[in-house]
Amino acid sequence: MKWIWIGIIIYAFIRLWRATRMGAVPRQRPQPTKKLGNEMIACKSCGTFILRQSALMRGGEPYCSEQCQKEKI
Ligand SMILES: [Zn+2]
Numbered sequence: 001m002k003w004i005w006i007g008i009i010i011y012a013f014i015r016l017w018r019a020t021r022m023g024a025v026p027r028q029r030p031q032p033t034k035k036l037g038n039e040m041i042a043c044k045s046c047g048t049f050i051l052r053q054s055a056l057m058r059g060g061e062p063y064c065s066e067q068c069q070k071e072k073i
Contacts, residue, residue, distance in 0.1 A: 045071050
């Protein structure tokens, strides 16, 4: 009889542990892929991908270098 109770207690413990563990694990939130300044954009002239942060903007279009800006013009 003693062993049955021990078994029940262990079983209950495992159930409880699993339940708390499942509840404790936070659901993975979708991470924002777009970070300001880290977005990759293509150069309007040569198509090279560059960081928006480092892009040379002219007339609302991104360029990778001054040379590309000149080529476009
Ligand atoms: Zn370019």
